[in-house]
Amino acid sequence: MTVQKIVEVIRGKELTPPIQKEDFELKYAFSGDLMSDALMVLREAPEGFCEAGILITGNVTMQSIRTAEMLDFAAILITRGKVPSQQVLEQAYNSNIIVLGTNDVSFSVCGKLYNAGIKGLSDL
Amino acid sequence: MENSGKFTIEAMDLENAGSVSSNIKKTLIGKNIPKHIIKRVSIAVYEAEINVVIHSYGGTCSYFIDDDKIRVVFEDTGPGIEDIEQAIQPGFSTANTQAIYYGFGAGMGLMNIKNASDIFNLTSSPKGTILDITINFN
Ligand SMILES: Nc1ncnc2c1ncn2[C@@H]1O[C@H](COP(=O)(O)OP(=O)(O)O)[C@@H](O)[C@H]1O
Ligand SMILES: [Mg+2]
Numbered sequence: 001m002t003v004q005k006i007v008e009v010i011r012g013k014e015l016t017p018p019i020q021k022e023d024f025e026l027k028y029a030f031s032g033d034l035m036s037d038a039l040m041v042l043r044e045a046p047e048g049f050c051e052a053g054i055l056i057t058g059n060v061t062m063q064s065i066r067t068a069e070m071l072d073f074a075a076i077l078i079t080r081g082k083v084p085s086q087q088v089l090e091q092a093y094n095s096n097i098i099v100l101g102t103n104d105v106s107f108s109v110c111g112k113l114y115n116a117g118i119k120g121l122s123d124l
Numbered sequence: 125m126e127n128s129g130k131f132t133i134e135a136m137d138l139e140n141a142g143s144v145s146s147n148i149k150k151t152l153i154g155k156n157i158p159k160h161i162i163k164r165v166s167i168a169v170y171e172a173e174i175n176v177v178i179h180s181y182g183g184t185c186s187y188f189i190d191d192d193k194i195r196v197v198f199e200d201t202g203p204g205i206e207d208i209e210q211a212i213q214p215g216f217s218t219a220n221t222q223a224i225y226y227g228f229g230a231g232m233g234l235m236n237i238k239n240a241s242d243i244f245n246l247t248s249s250p251k252g253t254i255l256d257i258t259i260n261f262n
Binding site: 033034035036037039040043044047050057059061062063064066067069070071072087095 | 138139140141142145146149159160163164166167170171174225226227228229230231232233235236239240
């Protein structure tokens, strides 16, 4: 799924300025607010999972961006209409990480993406 | 690219925490190392850096890259870990609310670091904690 298509499916918006990612296709997602959880569960995830994945979280701090960077996530989706600070968005942009936002709660947006064919770790 | 380096880590500076790990990760990307190994190192170093930030009075991180491995040493100035066995147990945490707000304090960091590492040495006294890890490249 392209970034444009995701934004459409979740009825959300892109919070970072457009980032050029060659042939980027979203295939996978992981959802959670505890960064340690993501770091543990995804440490040995199949090759390419995070690179074609989006981290869905209500964590709008600098550390959600850092976590995405360490895990090589292509994008982050911030739920419940929370807005990251300008510094956080700049950090994401400089790390080549797309930040999307939605007013949905995590559960609802996960459902929408799952219906659209995005897979989780348990589906592989 | 450098094969060794040393950084300072400030206590409770959760805005800049992760910059040391980011630096080391970028250094490894410049070398011919498998991607999944770089991810493993990044995760271990990041959890360890966060621990120095959220649990200690501040410290340093030194890294040494060889042809076949990386060694990373974190040293801080206290207050130390009372019971290391207990600290490594998943779920044990003394993190404060600010650390939790930033997404840490689940008590899973040390176990994750241990599982990611080929050599894991953790020693501690009230004067400080030393975490010394090595990850092989193959
Ligand atoms: N550098 C350190 N200095 C003092 N205590 C530490 C240090 N690193 C870890 N600890 C102790 O070990 C516990 C477990 O650490 P960890 O598994 O990383 O979980 P968390 O960081 O989520 O609490 C911490 O809550 C803390 O009590
Ligand atoms: Mg920790």
